[in-house]
Each structure stands twice: as structure tokens, then as C-alpha cells.
Amino acid sequence: MCGEPFHIARVVHRSSSQYEPGLIPQLLELYRTQEWWISHAGFLWDSIVEEIKRQHGEVEIEIFGRQLEVLERTNVEKVIDLYSELRAPDGSISDEDLLKVASLADQLKLRPAELMGKVGTDCLQLINRKRRNRRQTIATILDVVSDNGGSNFPNWTSICNMI
Amino acid sequence: MSPKSERRSSIKWEELPHPRWGLEISRRCSFRAQKTAHLDARGLLLRGQLRLDRSIHHEFMSHEAGEIISELRACRDVYREGLIDVNKTLSTKTPRETLCYYAVEYAVVPRAASLIRSTLRRYFEFSDIPFDAVQLLFDTSAGSILFPMSEPMATDAGRPAVSGTRPRVTTVEPARDWPELLQRMISRCVV
Numbered sequence: 001m002c003g004e005p006f007h008i009a010r011v012v013h014r015s016s017s018q019y020e021p022g023l024i025p026q027l028l029e030l031y032r033t034q035e036w037w038i039s040h041a042g043f044l045w046d047s048i049v050e051e052i053k054r055q056h057g058e059v060e061i062e063i064f065g066r067q068l069e070v071l072e073r074t075n076v077e078k079v080i081d082l083y084s085e086l087r088a089p090d091g092s093i094s095d096e097d098l099l100k101v102a103s104l105a106d107q108l109k110l111r112p113a114e115l116m117g118k119v120g121t122d123c124l125q126l127i128n129r130k131r132r133n134r135r136q137t138i139a140t141i142l143d144v145v146s147d148n149g150g151s152n153f154p155n156w157t158s159i160c161n162m163i
Numbered sequence: 164m165s166p167k168s169e170r171r172s173s174i175k176w177e178e179l180p181h182p183r184w185g186l187e188i189s190r191r192c193s194f195r196a197q198k199t200a201h202l203d204a205r206g207l208l209l210r211g212q213l214r215l216d217r218s219i220h221h222e223f224m225s226h227e228a229g230e231i232i233s234e235l236r237a238c239r240d241v242y243r244e245g246l247i248d249v250n251k252t253l254s255t256k257t258p259r260e261t262l263c264y265y266a267v268e269y270a271v272v273p274r275a276a277s278l279i280r281s282t283l284r285r286y287f288e289f290s291d292i293p294f295d296a297v298q299l300l301f302d303t304s305a306g307s308i309l310f311p312m313s314e315p316m317a318t319d320a321g322r323p324a325v326s327g328t329r330p331r332v333t334t335v336e337p338a339r340d341w342p343e344l345l346q347r348m349i350s351r352c353v354v
Contacts, residue, residue, distance in 0.1 A: 005348045011300050027300060034296050036217060040224045041283055045349075047228035048275050051235055055267045062260035 006042040075108040102142040173255040174246065174262075176269060184241050191237040202226070213289040220290070227286070231278045238274050242266035280345040287341060298338055301348050305337040 004010070011027050031038070082104055086097040093101075195203060209223040246262040287297065298305070309332070338344035 005301060010303060014303060030296060031300060034292075034300065037220065037286075037290060037292055040220045041286065043221065044224045044228050044231075044282060044286075045279065047225075048231055048235070048279055051232045052267070052272060052275055055235070055239055055271055059260060059263045059267055062263050066258065066260055 004042070004045065006038050006045060075110060078108060079105045079110065099142065106142050172257040172261060172265075173253045174249060174257055174265070176265075179245065179249065184245050187241045188234065188237045191241070192234050206230075210285075210289055213286070214291050224286070227282045231275070231282060234278060235271050235275055238271050239266055242270040276349055280342075280349050283345055283349070284341045294341065294344070298344055302338050302344055304335050304347055307335045309333045309335060 008028075008031055011031050012024050014023070079101060083093070083101045086101065087093040206223075206226045209219050209226060212219055213223060243263055243266045246257075246266060247259065250257050250262060286292075287294075338347055
């Protein structure tokens with residue numbers, strides 16, 4: 001985005017091949033006499049350039065949104081990576097390791113419902129029903145794991161696959 | 164990641180259905196809401212009065228700018244939607260923000276240049292602006308020297324170009340009419 005076709009600088013900017021003595025003062029004088037309509041034409045130009053800039057700004061916002069999305073996904077991926085690393089080839093995982101995964105998820109400020117998708121939401125509802133009598137609520141991933149007795153926690157594999 | 168860096172896209176611009184999308188833009192712009200009828204009437208009135216009253220020129224231009232911006236937004240929407248639909252059918256996907264960038268850079272910007280030119284032409288004609296004055300002030304390329312870019316071509320097959328041929332130096336002629344002058348003043352690259 002550059003250039004302003006009605007700007008006075010465009011009038012005086014001539015190549016050396018066009019140069020004649022007295023040309024520039026003559027053009028400046030002409031510019032002054034025609035300025036009444038030049039200002040309106042310049043206004044039209046400026047308005048459209050502003051709109052193009054605004055639309056480019058919208059694209060910047062789209063890019064920024066995507067970068068945020070990548071950042072958020074990376075946090076989830078960190079948790080999945082740790083889970084994949086700690087689980088045994090048959091898919092089982094020790095209580096201790098599962099707590100490590102949950103601690104990392106909490107440390108990365110992931111909320112249980114966001115991390116676990118639909119299966120996790122069903123699980124949370126189940127835990128909340130159990131906790132209702134104790135007047136406690138689920139706040140962290142660690143709560144979820146602790147409340148479900150570590151490796152008895154249902155479907156970690158399918159939960160992580162759904163993320 | 165800048166969309167400018169994502170130039171490798173499977174979308175081929177020349178193969179897109181531009182006539183159909185152009186028609187859709189026109190359809191959206193031609194549909195006038197009932198509540199804006201007085202603005203259309205005002206636009207017609209202003210156009211008719213341009214030669215008589217200099218005090219209305221700003222309002223006329225403001226009205227015209229609004230019309231152009233409205234069309235540019237329709238263009239953005241139609242191309243975004245169209246590109247997203249086309250992208251779904253391709254095996255190699257292009258990121259959404261890159262499609263948005265394409266819509267602005269390759270559809271909206273050229274259309275903006277074209278709309279500015281046609282609006283200015285109408286403005287100059289309806290306002291009786293002297294062509295010679297505009298040409299003298301803004302046709303800055305007129306009179307520039309054109310240097311030949313390559314050696315003269317050989318006329319017979321296998322025969323080298325004549326080494327003693329003097330390169331022909333010409334100058335850019337002044338624009339002959341409004342379309343030519345406006346094309347020089349407002350080209351796609353300067354918007």
C-alpha cells in the first residue's frame with residue numbers, strides 16, 4: 001500500500017528527461033488553482049485505502065487467532081506426549097504416572113472438560129455425582145484422577161484419542 | 164506465520180469461477196435495502212448538481228466512497244466464502260487466513276483500483292474538470308524516455324542481430340483520454 005496519486009509530491013516529482021526551466025513553479029500554480037476538486041478526489045482515494053488497510057487488519061486478526069490456536073493445542077499435546085511416554089505397551093499406566101500426567105495438565109492450566117472431550121465430560125458428571133454428597137466440586141485434573149483411583153480411571157486412551 | 168510466506172497453495176487463481184462470483188457480488192450490491200432509498204435518490208441529485216454547486220462535491224464523494232466500500236466488502240465476503248468452499252474440495256488444504264489474504268490481495272485490491280478509476284471518471288465528467296489540467300498535473304510518465312530492453316531481433320533464421328543497429332529511443336506519449344490517464348494514475352500496484 002503506497003502512493004497517493006493526488007499528492008502534491010507526485011506533481012513535482014518528474015524525471016530529468018521531462019525537466020524544463022520554470023515547469024515546476026508552473027505546475028504548482030496550476031495545482032493551487034485546481035486544488036478545490038483535487039482535495040475531493042484525494043478524499044475518495046484515502047477512504048478506499050483505509051478500507052483496504054482495515055481488511056488487511058482483519059487478515060492479521062485471523063493469523064493471530066490461528067497462532068493462539070496452535071499455542072493452546074501445544075499444551076494439550078504436551079499432556080498427551082507425557083501420557084504416551086509413561087503408559088505401558090498394553091495401554092496400562094500406574095497410579096503414580098497418571099498423577100504425573102494430571103499434575104502437568106493442571107500446571108498448564110487445562111480445564112478437565114476441555115482436556116477430556118465428551119468421554120471426559122461423562123466421567124466428570126459421574127464423579128460430581130459421587131462428590132455431591134461431600135459438597136466438593138471438581139477443580140483440577142488431579143481431582144479427577146485422585147477421585148477415580150488412578151489406573152481405574154476409565155478410558156484414558158480413548159479420552160486422549162478424542163482430544 | 165505470514166500468509167505472504169505461504170505462497171505454495173494448491174488453489175489456481177485463474178481456474179476459479181470469477182464470472183459466477185462477480186455476478187454474486189453484483190447481485191448483493193444491486194439489492195438495495197428499503198431504508199436506504201433516500202440515499203440513492205440523494206446520490207442522483209448530487210450527480211446532477213456537480214457542475215452547478217462546488218459545495219456539494221464533498222458529499223458526492225462521500226456517497227461514492229460509501230458505495231465502493233460496500234462493494235469491496237461484498238467482494239471480500241463472496242471470495243472468502245468461495246475460496247473456503249473450493250479449498251474443501253482440494254487434497255492439499257490452504258490455511259483459512261491465507262485464503263482471507265488471497266481474497267483481499269487478489270480480489271479486493273484490483274477491484275478497488277478499478278472502482279476508483281470509474282468513479283473518478285464519472286466525477287471528472289460530471290464536474291467538467293478540464294482534461295488538460297489533470298493530464299499536465301498527474302500524467303507524470305508522459306515524456307519519459309523509453310529505452311529498448313533487448314537487442315534487436317534477427318530477421319532471418321540463424322542470422323545474428325545486426326550489431327550496428329542504433330537502439331531506437333522513444334518517449335511516452337501523453338494520455339489521450341480519461342481511461343488511459345486514469346489507468347496510468349491509478350494502477351493496481353499503487354493501491
